[in-house]
Amino acid sequence: MRILLVNSNTSDFVTDKVCQEARQAASPGTEIVPVTGTFGARVIGTRSENAIAQHATLALVAEHAADCDAVLIAVSYDTALQAARELLPIPVVGMTEAALLTGC
Secondary structure (H helix, E strand, O other), X not given: OEEEEEEOOOOHHHHHHHHHHHHHHOOOOOEEEEEEOOOOOOOOOOHHHHHHHHHHHHHHHHXXXXXXXXXXXXXXXXXXXXXXXXXXXXXXXXXXXXXXXXXX
């Protein structure tokens, strides 16, 4: 299984940290494919930054999801989660959504 891990902001540091955690949690044989936003905020902290990050997220998904089995939106705002689900025929999960559902 290949999971596209999308960090909607432009921080490679954040992408690397989230990717490390995802690889530790993933089942053996699962490949985590990390990508980082190419434009927008270094760390998303406002509504306007999140709006810009939605565009960046959809661009990353369109470019990288074709050979993946699922997508993880790896940002606390679950940026562009619903829009990415509209675009793709594969599961798209938000990091915050997954955490909240696990806690329920």
